[in-house]
Amino acid sequence: MKKAIVIGSGISGLSISAMLSDRYEVRILERSEKAGGLIKCDRIDGNLFHRVGGHVFNSKDQAVLDWFWKHFNRDEEFLKAIRNAKILLGGKLIGYPLENYLYQLPEHETRAIVEELIQMLVNEKDKTAHYDNFKDFLIGNFGENLYRLYFGPYNSKIWHTDIGKVPLEWLDGKLPMPQIKEVIISNIVKKEESNMVHASFYYPKVDGSQFIVDRLAKDQNIQLSFTVSNIAIDVNGLLSINNNQIFTDIIVYCGDVRQLHNIVKIDDAELKNALESVADLPSNGTSNVLCETDENDISWLYLPEDQFKAHRIIYTGNFSDTNNEGSNRKTCVVEFSGKQEQEIMLEELKKLPGNLKPLAFNYEPNSYIIQHKETRHKIVNLKQHLAKYNIYLLGRFAEWEYYNMDKAIEAAMDLNKKLSES
Numbered sequence: 064m065k066k067a068i069v070i071g072s073g074i075s076g077l078s079i080s081a082m083l084s085d086r087y088e089v090r091i092l093e094r095s096e097k098a099g100g101l102i103k104c105d106r107i108d109g110n111l112f113h114r115v116g117g118h119v120f121n122s123k124d125q126a127v128l129d130w131f132w133k134h135f136n137r138d139e140e141f142l143k144a145i146r147n148a149k150i151l152l153g154g155k156l157i158g159y160p161l162e163n164y165l166y167q168l169p170e171h172e173t174r175a176i177v178e179e180l181i182q183m184l185v186n187e188k189d190k191t192a193h194y195d196n197f198k199d200f201l202i203g204n205f206g207e208n209l210y211r212l213y214f215g216p217y218n219s220k221i222w223h224t225d226i227g228k229v230p231l232e233w234l235d236g237k238l239p240m241p242q243i244k245e246v247i248i249s250n251i252v253k254k255e256e257s258n259m260v261h262a263s264f265y266y267p268k269v270d271g272s273q274f275i276v277d278r279l280a281k282d283q284n285i286q287l288s289f290t291v292s293n294i295a296i297d298v299n300g301l302l303s304i305n306n307n308q309i310f311t312d313i314i315v316y317c318g319d320v321r322q323l324h325n326i327v328k329i330d331d332a333e334l335k336n337a338l339e340s341v342a343d344l345p346s347n348g349t350s351n352v353l354c355e356t357d358e359n360d361i362s363w364l365y366l367p368e369d370q371f372k373a374h375r376i377i378y379t380g381n382f383s384d385t386n387n388e389g390s391n392r393k394t395c396v397v398e399f400s401g402k403q404e405q406e407i408m409l410e411e412l413k414k415l416p417g418n419l420k421p422l423a424f425n426y427e428p429n430s431y432i433i434q435h436k437e438t439r440h441k442i443v444n445l446k447q448h449l450a451k452y453n454i455y456l457l458g459r460f461a462e463w464e465y466y467n468m469d470k471a472i473e474a475a476m477d478l479n480k481k482l483s484e485s
Contacts, residue, residue, distance in 0.1 A: 064088045068304060070291055071317030073100020074468050075458030077279040078475035079315050081134075084283075086483070087313070091285040092304075098280045098287065100317075101430065101459070102468065104273035107423040109389025110380075111271050112353040113396050114425040117363075117377035118272035119144075119264040122469035126476060131469075134278055141265045142383055148363040150213065151371075151416070159365065161213050162205060163249045172212060177247065179206040184243045198227040204243075217367035221374045223347045223400045224433050232439065266382040272468070291318075294454070295328040302453060315478070316449075317458040319429065320344070320442070329452060337445040344438060344463055349430040350403040355392040356380070356417035364416075372411045373399050394422070402426055432463050439463075455482070 067087035069080045077098070080089045097103055102118045104111050120141075122128050135141065148159035158164030165173050183206060194200040201214040218226050267274035294314065297303045301310045316323065324338035356378070364376040380386050380393035387394050397415065399408060405424055412419040442463050446456055457478050459466045466474060 065312040066090070066310070067313045067315065068092060068302070068309065068311040069315045069317060071100060071458065071461075072098035072276075072280065072285055072287075073317060073458060073471070074102055074275070074279075075461070075466070075471045075475055076100070076315070076317040077276065077283070078472045079317070079457055079478060080283055081279060082130075082475060082479040083315075083482070089284065090309075090311075091283060092289045092291055092309075093285055093287050094290045094318075096288050098285055099273060099276040101427070102272040103276055104271045105423075107353055107389065110353060110355075110394045110422060111273075111383075111386040111388075112351075112423050112425070113271060113377065113379055114351060115349060115427045115430050116351070116398060117379045117382070117396055118275075118468055119266050119382065120275070120468055121264040122473070124469065124473055127469050127473050130476065131472060135275075137265065140268060140274070142268055143263060143265055144362065144382060145263050146362050147360055148365065149361050150365045150367065152213070152368065156361075156364075159363070162209065162246045165246075165250045166253070168212075172208070176206060176208045176212075177250075179208050180243050180247060184247070194231050196227050197229040197231055200231050201226075213367050216369060217365060217374065220367065221347075221400055222431065222433060224345065228435055230434060230436050230438075232434075268383055269385045271379065271382070271386065275468075291326060293328045294326055296452060313453040313455065313482070315455050315457050317456075317461050319460045320445070320456060320463060321460075327449075327454070331448070331452075334448040334452075337441070337448045340441045341438075341445055341463070344441075345433040345435075346429045346460070347400055347431040347433065348402055348426060348428040350399040350401065350408060351425045351427070352397045352399075352408055352412065352421050353423040353425075354395050354397055354412065354417075355390050355420040355422060356395045358393060359417065366415075371414060372403065372407070373397050373415065376415065376417075390422075392420075395419075400431075402428070429460060432459060432465055434463060 065087050067083050067089045069076045069089060069091045072091050072093040076091055080091050083089050101115045104113050120131065149156040150159050150161055157167045165176055194203050202210045205214055292305055295303045297307060297310065302314055303310055321342050321344055324342045327338060359378065360381065361378050362381060366373050366375055376395050376397050378395045380395055397412065409421060412421060449456065455478060456462050457474060458471060
């Protein structure tokens, strides 16, 4: 069998490795001491800590569902939950998505928003307008009032960038695509949202997304604590890793694409330029705090207001009771954008609902990718140059796409198909 090296053992690396294993002798190289990438979890005195957010599974793609459930017993190993997300506004919990729960807002806000939506409907803006960036899309589809109240402050907080410079294509398939008439009707009949990908989701009974990592990693050849410092081509045309330490026919790179210009040592001026063009792509990190919290039935709580530095609370303790094995209370993860000092986070926790008690802290320097107008063009160009040498990009930080778990698996399936046809 030909040999394949997969660099990175997050969900993308584990998925593509499993898919390639029927045709390649696959080896995964992981620089960390533990597999899992952004979805790995740890137990803190018995409580499960999703170190970067809270990861759940579902998909509207039947092929992704079929592939995933081949590896797991859905009925015995997973719980199915209905998403119960809320938004904290003015000290009150409002339903999510906000546009379906306008009737829960103060009357003056509801009136202003609905009057604006009706005027937009008359003008048919929701049907005819084209938007070049995220900000214009939000204002054009939801109006100035909803943008001011929620969409502007929340998205500026979580992405920590000028969303007027973010191309709409970046969030294709991840954004609500509202019809103003449906928004108004939903508020009259009080219709629940059921079309979002994660309106319902599956979650492992034990160990959260680490359970998914451990199952997919089982029987795979993973070398941990391995840093790839250079990739070259040897005299026989094989790919060489770390000065001929490892030879392989193909490489699937699931790491940070910004690091490749320091790693790839191939004498190709166009490839070098393509690598350097992505070396300064912007991203955000996140600071996460595992906390005990009071009893509640919420899954996600969004925090758009400036009075809170945190942007959301993920009530992972509600996903499975086994996540709370070290406590007699429920647990949750409070997420802040960027690097925050512990003292600041401790003060912020006092402002949030639930009588939060911190149990553990984590900082991930790179959690969210940020795209600008030329980003996708640069990545596509780089992929074309790398493919000439049998090097392929896959994953959130390799392809610079905001993949959730299901989208990462879908991208791995697409790459696997491409490789099987080549």
